[in-house]
Structures are given as C-alpha cells and as structure tokens.
Amino acid sequence: MKKQTLILSLSLALVYSAVSQANEIDSRLKLYQSQGASDFSASRGESFWLKKHPDPKKPGNHRSCGTCHTDNLHSKGKHARTGKVIEPLAPSSNNERFTDPKFIEKWFKRNCKWVLARECSPQEKGDVLMYLKNK
Amino acid sequence: MKTKIYYITRLVAFSLVATSLSVNADGWFSSKRSGVAPVTNQLYAKECSECHFAYQPGLLPARSWEKLMSNLNDHFGDNAELSPANTKILSKYLNDNAAETSNHKRSIKISRSISKSETPLRITDVGYIKRKHRELSRRHVDDNPEVGKLNKCEACHTRISEGSFSEREIKIPGFGLWEDD
Numbered sequence: 671m672k673k674q675t676l677i678l679s680l681s682l683a684l685v686y687s688a689v690s691q692a693n694e695i696d697s698r699l700k701l702y703q704s705q706g707a708s709d710f711s712a713s714r715g716e717s718f719w720l721k722k723h724p725d726p727k728k729p730g731n732h733r734s735c736g737t738c739h740t741d742n743l744h745s746k747g748k749h750a751r752t753g754k755v756i757e758p759l760a761p762s763s764n765n766e767r768f769t770d771p772k773f774i775e776k777w778f779k780r781n782c783k784w785v786l787a788r789e790c791s792p793q794e795k796g797d798v799l800m801y802l803k804n805k
Numbered sequence: 806m807k808t809k810i811y812y813i814t815r816l817v818a819f820s821l822v823a824t825s826l827s828v829n830a831d832g833w834f835s836s837k838r839s840g841v842a843p844v845t846n847q848l849y850a851k852e853c854s855e856c857h858f859a860y861q862p863g864l865l866p867a868r869s870w871e872k873l874m875s876n877l878n879d880h881f882g883d884n885a886e887l888s889p890a891n892t893k894i895l896s897k898y899l900n901d902n903a904a905e906t907s908n909h910k911r912s913i914k915i916s917r918s919i920s921k922s923e924t925p926l927r928i929t930d931v932g933y934i935k936r937k938h939r940e941l942s943r944r945h946v947d948d949n950p951e952v953g954k955l956n957k958c959e960a961c962h963t964r965i966s967e968g969s970f971s972e973r974e975i976k977i978p979g980f981g982l983w984e985d986d
Contacts, residue, residue: 727882751883752857753953772888780884 687765702792715801743805760805843968846898858959863912867903951978
C-alpha cells in the first residue's frame with residue numbers, strides 16, 4: 671500500500687512538473703506574439719536549431735545550438751569553452767527546464783549572440799520553444 | 806568584588822586577543838586567515854557557476870573584476886551578459902571582496918605579486934598563481950582529459966569551495982595526491 675502511495679505521488683509530481691513546464695512555455699509564446707510574432711512552427715524551430723553558422727573565431731568551423739547542447743535534446747551537453755556539463759534541454763528529460771522566464775531569456779540572449787552574432791527575433795524564439803516543448 | 810571584575814575584564818581581553826591571532830599554515834602567529842575567503846553571495850554563486858567554477862573575489866584585484874564586469878558581452882569570447890541590476894549587485898560584491906581588501910593569506914600574496922600597472926583578466930596570469938603552478942607539466946593539465954586548462958582550479962584543489970588551497974589537499978585526476986607525486 672505504501673509503495674502504491676509513493677508511486678502515485680511520484681507520478682503526480684512528474685505530471686505537475688510537466689504541466690508547469692508547458693505553462694511556462696505557453697506564456698513565453700503569448701509574449702512573443704504580443705511582440706509581433708505570428709503562428710509558431712515546431713518544424714521551422716527544428717531547422718533553426720540544426721542550422722550551422724560559420725564560426726567567426728575558427729575559420730572553417732561552424733557553430734549551432736548543438737555545439738554545446740548536442741543535437742540530441744535528451745542527452746547532456748558540454749560548454750564549448752569550459753567543458754562544463756549542460757543538463758538536457760528536453761522537458762521530458764529534465765524537469766528543471768523552462769520553469770524560470772528570466773533564465774530562459776538570459777540564455778536565449780547569450781546563445782543567440784554566440785551562434786548568430788545577433789539576438790533572436792520573437793518569431794525564432796517561439797519556433798524553437800514549439801520544437802522543444804514536446805521533446 | 807573589584808578584584809573579581811578586574812580579573813574577568815583581563816580574561817575577556819586576553820580571549821579577544823587570543824581569538825584574533827591564529828596560527829597560520831607557516832606556523833607563525835598572525836591575524837591573517839588562510840586561503841581565500843569563500844563565496845558568500847548567493848547570486849554570485851549561482852550566476853557565475855553556470856559555465857565555470859565561481860572563482861572567489863579574493864583571487865583578483867578590484868580593477869581586474871571591474872574590467873571583466875564591464876565587458877561581459879565578450880567574456881573570453883563568450884557572451885555572459887547579465888541584467889543591469891545583477892551586474893550592479895555582483896560588481897559591488899566583487900569590489901568589496903577583491904584580493905587587496907582581504908586579510909586572507911592567498912589574497913594578500915596575489916595582490917602583492919601584481920604591479921600597479923597590471924590589470925590581469927585571467928587568474929592564471931597572476932604572478933603568484935603562475936609561480937605556484939610552475940612545477941606542473943602538460944600531462945598534468947593540458948593533456949589531462951579531466952583538467953584540460955589551468956583555469957579549472959576545482960579539478961585538483963579538492964577543498965576550493967571552502968576557499969582552501971593547501972598543498973596537501975591537491976589531488977590531480979589520474980595522478981593522485983600532489984605531495985606524493
């Protein structure tokens with residue numbers, strides 16, 4: 671009986687965190703629409719995620735989101751410079767992702783500037799979040 | 806009664822002096838404290854450890870931190886921008902706890918090893934730090950998969966989060982205790 675209660679509360683906790691992650695993403699998407707973005711597309715987000723950009727520091731090399739996060743959203747990544755482990759980005763593999771709006775925006779800003787040498791538009795950020803949301 | 810108060814006052818005064826003096830690693834009585842002051846600011850601990858070890862403020866002089874904090878959009882080639890509010894809080898914390906303001910042994914040595922005309926941006930460019938790591942070779946650091954660069958202090962300094970850099974606590978991955986090497 672005790673075991674069943676434990677399993678039930680664990681599953682409830684998982685469902686709860688999945689719901690709050692989805693809610694946080696949805697409120698980001700609403701914000702981006704209020705900033706001028708139109709409908710979001712997960713497949714557009716995926717191509718944006720995978721696109722390789724020339725590395726301004728190392729001629730012949732490329733930068734993409736996967737340089738640090740890897741292209742498998744469920745696996746751990748590694749900071750390109752310091753080697754520090756980056757926990758998975760997929761909400762289903764990491765329930766701490768997409769729970770803090772300030773954290774999301776801080777890292778969008780830093781990483782867009784690193785990969786694209788500019789900030790991402792509300793449309794691009796929304797497309798990427800649509801892609802990541804159900805991973 | 807008067808004599809009793811006199812003795813108590815003397816005892817209190819003596820204890821105060823005794824606690825302000827401590828035996829440091831060199832075995833001398835001094836008011837210096839060992840290592841560097843550990844990080845106490847929670848925002849600093851969180852923000853600065855997202856990409857690397859949150860280096861203690863006492864590892865660089867205030868002018869170095871000031872220069873680093875004014876250029877976070879190009880932080881050794883990475884964008885590490887913070888909100889203006891957080892930049893202000895962390896700049897103040899760094900300035901208030903920089904090497905030259907500290908009474909910790911390592912901070913004092915770091916501070917003394919930097920000339921007034923220098924503003925090192927890397928802890929590994931500080932004279933004292935360079936000197937202390939002179940005996941290391943490529944196999945310990947650059948060619949060591951668990952270290953890679955000298956800036957990964959925490960790879961070998963096992964009690965670094967307490968601000969302790971004592972030689973007997975150094976353990977190089979793949980090589981073991983430094984003192985036995």
